[in-house]
Amino acid sequence: MKEEKDDPNFFDLVYQVVKLIPEGRVTSYGAIAKYLGAARSARMVGWAMNGSHAFDETLPAHRVVNRSGLLSGKHHFANGESMQDRLEKEGIRVVNDQIQDFKQVFWDPNEGLTYE
DNA sequence: ATTTTGACGACGT
């Protein structure tokens, strides 16, 4: 038998979590990584997203930002403006690629609970 | 096979 040394599911899991992000909310790569048990592999989350749109354009990658609430990956979208535009459409305020009230719109997959 | 890079994060200064 072949031992699963690697975790091909890791990438899939990332996509699943991103899909679970409620509208008008955002999360960070590190939060997702931590949720998957790879807290120190936040980079892998971003790397997974890199190929995500290749087979899943519905993936709301625009709701995933770095821990600072900065649209670090906006340059990877087809149109550099699409990411910010979508966020603002969902009620998220973005100024200079920086999400305003990031703490309020932040959604942690670990909690998944509605807070005030 | 080795080196560099990358949609990040934590820690030290």
Added chain:
DNA sequence: GACGTCGCCAAAA
């Protein structure tokens, strides 16, 4: 809070 450095792991050169 800004800046520099290290760690993490996978893909590209």
